[in-house]
Amino acid sequence: MMTEYDLLFAILFQLAQLLLVVLLAPLLTGWVNQCQAWLQNRSGAGVLQPYRVLRKLFHKDAVIAHNASWLFRVTPYIVFGCMWLAAAIIPIIAVDLPFSQAADVIALVGVFALARVFISLAAMDIGTAFGSLGARREMLVSFLAEPALLMVLFTASMISHSTQLPRIVDTLAHHQFILYPSLAFAALAFVIVLLAENARIPVDNPSTHLELTMIHEAMILEYSARHLALIEWASSLKLFAYISIGIALFVPHGIAEVGNWAGLPLAIVLLLLKLMLAGAGLAVLETVMAKMRIFRAPEFLGTAFLLAVLGLLIHFLLGA
């Protein structure tokens, strides 16, 4: 049973993770970009480049279109808030996260959806051709990616008999290292979803401004200065959150148990290692793949969706 002291500690820890993710997220983006640069034989801008970009953007004057409505102006804050919250409720260092009682995996998918709906609406607000194009494509990508993500999370929920993230991670981390066949399918599906939802190659390209292929960039074309900074930061947080989900579901080993505060340092070191590996992996994936046509994307994501459902079915059939 949790004592008052434990609860206080857990809340402090929750706040610490909130702070940690928001500071660490741009670093992860920088790391992925740097790895890509190395793989492409460039020297790269360094892992700290995203922070410099953010600083530059925050100092600039915001320019918004004449007909921008209130929706356009609040959206960056909503998107940033949602992504921050999402990244903060995924147990990656320790499983004591009191806020996860208020929001389970379904709510986590809900947070992503909330941010997505707002950013799509904001993209349509100005009424340029690019904005609505981006919004339409974003919703197109997500209507398959979102259920696929939900199915991946459900497979893990089924194994641990809970939809609460700490419980899921706790169960998965403290079993012997057995390979769940259902989770293998889920992992494959999850990688596809991660690529699609974070606007990575082969579905989208975060570094392109080539008009015909943009998805995410088309949506945020009208944003500048602090609004753009918040959205970029939110994108970093989203990538961080997704990689965290991947770590939490598929390689949670080494995470600190409930009340095991002495295990924290080791857990943090392990986490950093996992993040670095995952970021490098992402860079490799993006380097070896080519961007696909927009109408191939639904097929690609349909594959993810089917894989995830298959994973769930296998869990039902084999009970593993």
Place this chain on the structure above:
Amino acid sequence: MNAVGILPLDVAGWLVQFWIALGVAGLFLQRAPQLINNVIFPLSALTSLLLAATGLWALAMPTSVMVLPLGLPDLPFHLRLDPLSGFFLILLGAASLGVSLFSAGYFKTMAGSTLGLLCLEYHLFLIGMTLVLLADDAYMFMVAWETMALASYFLVTTDHAIPDIRKAGYLYLLIAHVGAIAILLSFGVMQGGNGIAAYTFDAMRGAHLTTFWSSAAFLLALFGFGAKAGVLPMHVWLPEAHPAAPSPVSALMSGVMLKTAIYGILRVTFDLLDTQLWWWGVLALGLGLLTAVFGVMFAAVQGDMKRLLAYSSIENIGLLLVGIGLTLIFHVYGKDALAALALTATLYHSLNHAMFKSLLFVGTGAILHATGERNMGRLGGLIRRMPWASGLMLVGVLAISGLPPLNGFVSEWLLLQAFLLSPGLPNSYINMLVPVAAAVIALAAALAAYVMVKFYGVIFLGQPREHALEHAHDAGIWERIGMGWLALACVLLGLAPVYVVGQLDHVSQMLLGAQLGNAAGNWIFLAPVDTERASYSPLYFLLAVLGVMLLTSVLVRRLYHGRVRRSDPWDCGFPAQTARMQDTAEGFGQPIRRIFEPFFKIERDVPSPFDTHPRYHGQSDDRLWYILYLPIKHLTEKFSSMAGLLQHGRIHLYLTYTFVTLVVLLVFV
């Protein structure tokens, strides 16, 4: 128990009588339209509020019954108010409260006999729905059901000068009656041939039918009520009739009338029939999934805002049917705690859908008044002209997309929890069906968000696509109040799920003998079954999101600055951009049309590049109409023309027919 001895049923009866009085008064006050608008509709809204309160009161009270001195000689009208009726009375009252308030402003442009008749029909419609919920014998039920159907038919055809609306009304009437016949037959089966007195619901409860006849009654009821609810393949009337009606009527039809069909299915399946079979549940689940995906797919390609909402209603009815199917499966296998969870999700979603769909439908009414346009391709940019309507409708749009912390998310969450808890059913085929069903539900929910982004984005955001939109005016004060109430209900239902679930437990207790309860034991966390398994707290969620947002905005302002400059949007080096370059409704739906192409019957006329007057035309139709309905129509026409051979209108021929019939009969006798 109270000392005076007034029962909720008495109060409900008085409220119905008051509604009758209001409707008739409307008919006599044709000369004073201001009175109808500013007095009768608000009074009607007050009655709705009281009715909702009565329903809430009835949830916790023991069932009360009443026999009226009206009706057939051996079968007087029976009334009964139990928790199930009580819950649907709340739904009816709460939704019609908003709609009636909105109507007080909306019908201002009407006058004379049109308004008077409309007022009468509107109240008859409300009364019909109320009595459907209160009826306790088949005769009373059918009378109320027909009152509801006919009143809504006349409301749909309010603008009967337009041929399309007459056609839509006819189709509606036709399918409503095919459904009504099936319902009547279902009652006939349940009555079991025991004389006219057995047509009371009480007699049916004690009838103990064999499995075969139970199944027959269930299938007939599913077909009959499904026709009213718009379950595939009986959905074709819905996207025609709902857009044709005036917007408040569309709101009532989509928000409330469809739920009376859900009520009917629940009443027959769990209350009147004493045994249930597992395959009923699988059937309902399968039909529900088909309906949900079909509805949302078609909603995505619509260009007319009311048709889009009508298809979205089909989707939501599908979700409700999935919930009913799941409840049935769990109940049959004796897992009543899970059945209670699935039932709670179903009822919760009914209530949610009543609120947000009514809100969105009356909102389209406000847009129609402001612009005179239903085609989304001619709207756009209304957020700047209609701040109230757009703000309130945003709540509805977010709620229907199933986003936390609003109400649509709660019911979706509960339904998904029911799916997640389902392993361990003894039938392995059903066990395998469950994850697939959950996946389809998730897909439908994600597509619903697509549809709603399209709906809101094309109508309210961007630049106005027509010049006339510059003069659009915002909703009036009554309209704002009506929409405000519905939006508030969406928020409250989203934030206080523990209270709502607690009230719904009365219904589950009555129908299943089990209730969900709340394992968390406090009002902040919603935790069905077990806190270890799952919990959700919308209030903390909202506080966290708001807190993080505020913190961010304060920090950004403090650390940097809040300077903003306005300028033209970025034109990509091409300055001649116009409002016509935005996505139209068709354009936004195009990817869905392309992905699900086999399901649509697509007609397209694409101009050639050398066309001097290029015109593009595209239409996506329902294949089922061509596969299922047109053959039936042709067959009916054939039969009626064959019957027509006998009809020549000459009197001596008919006399000959009579004579031949008599001779034939005499031969037999």
